[in-house]
Amino acid sequence: MxxxxxxxxxxxxxxxxxxSAITGDDEHVKDLxxxxxFTAPGERVNRPEFGCGLRQLLFxxxxxxxxxxxxxxxxxxxxxxxxxxxxxxxxxxxxEESSLSVTVVYSRRGVDEQRQVTFDQSTI
Numbered sequence: 555m556x557x558x559x560x561x562x563x564x565x566x567x568x569x570x571x572x573x574s575a576i577t578g579d580d581e582h583v584k585d586l587x588x589x590x591x592f593t594a595p596g597e598r599v600n601r602p603e604f605g606c607g608l609r610q611l612l613f614x615x616x617x618x619x620x621x622x623x624x625x626x627x628x629x630x631x632x633x634x635x636x637x638x639x640x641x642x643x644x645x646x647x648x649x650e651e652s653s654l655s656v657t658v659v660y661s662r663r664g665v666d667e668q669r670q671v672t673f674d675q676s677t678i
Contacts, residue, residue, distance in 0.1 A: 559578075559579060560576040560577070560578065561576060561577050561578075561579075561581075561582040561585075562574050562575070562576060562577075563575040563576060563577040563581070563585070564577075564585040564588070564589065579662070580662075580669065583639060583640060583660075583662055583669075584671050586636055586639060586640075587632065587636065587640075587658060587660075587671060588673070589605075590604075590605060590606055590631055590632060590635045590636060591605075591606045591608045591628060591631070591632075591656070591673060592605075592606070592608055592609050593605030593606070593607075594607040594609065594610060595607055604635065605631070606627055606628055606631035606632075607627075608624070608627075608628065608656065608673070611624055611654065612654065616649045616651070616652065616654065617649065618649070620649060620654075621647040621648070621649045621654075622647075624647045624654070624656065625645050625646070625647045628645045628647070628656055628658065629642060629645040632645070632658065632660075638663065639662065639663060640660040640661065640662055640663065641660060641661050641662075641663060642658065642659075642660050643659045643660060643661065643668065644657075644658075644659040645657070645658050645659075646659075653674060654674065655672060655673070655674040656672065656673045656674070657670060657671070657672045657673075658670070658671050658672075658673075
C-alpha cells in the first residue's frame with residue numbers, strides 16, 4: 555500500500571515530535587490558494603509577478619465595483635498560478651459594511667470532489 559503524499563505545512567510550524575509539521579493533499583491545496591491570494595505582486599524577488607495582493611484590498615473603499623474587480627482578480631490569479639493543480643469553478647466576493655469575504659469553489663485535478671474555502675478578515 556502506498557502512503558499518501560505529505561507536504562510541509564504552511565505557515566511553517568513545528569510538530570509535537572519536534573519536526574516540521576506536515577499536511578495532506580487537501581490542506582496543501584488550501585495552503586497554495588492562501589499563498590496566491592495573500593502574496594502581493596512584487597513581494598517575491600525571483601518571481602515578482604506572483605500573487606494576487608488580496609491583503610491590499612482590505613483598506614479600499616467597500617463597494618459593488620470592488621467586489622466585482624476582486625472576483626476577477628482572484629479568479630484570474632488562481633487560474634494563472636494553480637491551473638495544473640486545481641480547477642476553479644466559482645469565486646464569490648461578499649462586501650458587507652466593513653468586511654470582505656472571498657469564497658473559492660474548486661476541485662483538485664484528478665479528483666472529482668468539489669471543495670470550498672472562504673477567506674475573511676479573521677483568516678488574513
